[in-house]
Amino acid sequence: MKVLITGASGVLGSAVREAFKSTPHQVLALSNTRTGDGLVPLDLANTQEVDKVLTEFNPNWVIHCAAERRPDVAEKNPEGVQKLNVDVSGHLASLAKSLKYTLVYVSTDYVFDGTSPPYTPSARTNPLQLYGRTKRDGEQAVLSVNGAKAIVLRVPVLYGPAPKNSDSAVNILLDVVQDQSGKQYKMDHYATRYPTNVVDIANFLVRLSDFKQSTAIPPILHYSAAEPFTKYEICLVFAKILNLPHGHIVPDSEAPKGDSATTRPRDCQLYTKETEDLGVEGGLGLTLFEEWWSEYLKK
Numbered sequence: 001m002k003v004l005i006t007g008a009s010g011v012l013g014s015a016v017r018e019a020f021k022s023t024p025h026q027v028l029a030l031s032n033t034r035t036g037d038g039l040v041p042l043d044l045a046n047t048q049e050v051d052k053v054l055t056e057f058n059p060n061w062v063i064h065c066a067a068e069r070r071p072d073v074a075e076k077n078p079e080g081v082q083k084l085n086v087d088v089s090g091h092l093a094s095l096a097k098s099l100k101y102t103l104v105y106v107s108t109d110y111v112f113d114g115t116s117p118p119y120t121p122s123a124r125t126n127p128l129q130l131y132g133r134t135k136r137d138g139e140q141a142v143l144s145v146n147g148a149k150a151i152v153l154r155v156p157v158l159y160g161p162a163p164k165n166s167d168s169a170v171n172i173l174l175d176v177v178q179d180q181s182g183k184q185y186k187m188d189h190y191a192t193r194y195p196t197n198v199v200d201i202a203n204f205l206v207r208l209s210d211f212k213q214s215t216a217i218p219p220i221l222h223y224s225a226a227e228p229f230t231k232y233e234i235c236l237v238f239a240k241i242l243n244l245p246h247g248h249i250v251p252d253s254e255a256p257k258g259d260s261a262t263t264r265p266r267d268c269q270l271y272t273k274e275t276e277d278l279g280v281e282g283g284l285g286l287t288l289f290e291e292w293w294s295e296y297l298k299k
């Protein structure tokens with residue numbers, strides 16, 4: 001089988017690429033600005049080049065991880081984000097139809113407004129910020145191509161192996177805990193998150209690509225870890241593992257007001273029963289948060 005991964009230089013895409021290394025599948029790993037280590041740079045906004053590369057490689061699966069996923073950056077470049085998160089995704093779905101591959105479009109729990117968790121795959125979407133709206137519109141663009149085999153995989157906030165802590169909204173909290181300079185940090189203790197390990201998602205995608213009853217895969221799948229944490233609670237876990245004081249981190253339990261209300265939905269928990277019940281070997285295969293970090297930080 002041939003597997004093409006977009007965003008293979010990103011946090012999730014690089015884990016997906018790593019996971020497929022242990023399979024006999026042939027992999028094409030696309031990036032945009034980052035190069036080296038076998039990455040093939042391709043600006044997905046360049047439709048002609050995309051058509052050429054995909055037609056030549058002729059994949060069986062395309063795992064589309066590339067996106068602008070930073071809500072604050074998205075707000076500053078609405079047209080660019082619309083192009084990448086929505087138009088490019090729709091185009092990859094059109095190619096899925098003509099080239100007959102299965103497209104996995106990675107989406108987010110931020111398609112929901114966080115007021116009535118847990119959310120089933122068919123629950124009404126109501127994104128609060130531009131990022132969530134473009135990801136929701138990307139879902140619709142992908143699912144509206146008749147005759148294309150497309151799977152929307154919604155995931156929550158991600159963590160895992162990453163070159164820089166700033167690559168992940170969870171990993172970056174390590175820097176906050178380790179900053180013992182005397183600087184004080186106000187930390188969100190209002191929104192509940194379900195940090196999910198990219199290695200778990202990647203391994204699940206490998207097993208999903210091998211799944212024999214692929215016709216049973218519904219158009220929208222939810223994948224999420226089950227352990228709830230606020231950002232402040234994540235800091236406490238890191239402080240415990242690193243044996244560091246955390247008095248410089250002050251919990252902020254206030255409901256956000258004004259502009260920040262849209263950046264912190266209260267609780268977007270993804271209901272994963274349908275995914276568990278699919279019968280993919282090994283189920284979700286979830287890692288426990290504190291256990292993983294304890295091992296990872298020992299290295």
Ligand SMILES: NC(=O)c1ccc[n+]([C@@H]2O[C@H](COP(=O)([O-])OP(=O)(O)OC[C@H]3O[C@@H](n4cnc5c(N)ncnc54)[C@H](OP(=O)(O)O)[C@@H]3O)[C@@H](O)[C@H]2O)c1
Binds near residue numbers: 006008044066159
């Ligand atoms: N991170 C999270 O917490 C989170 C939560 C929920 C859902 N998601 C979703 O999960 C997916 C993966 O997120 P991530 O955290 O792995 O993202 P990431 O680390 O920010 O990586 C983004 C990737 O997109 C590529 N890219 C950006 N612009 C491109 C363009 N014009 N053409 C081609 N590639 C382009 C980047 O390539 P270069 O770096 O080489 O330029 C990079 O590989 C996204 O769909 C995101 O919406 C993420």
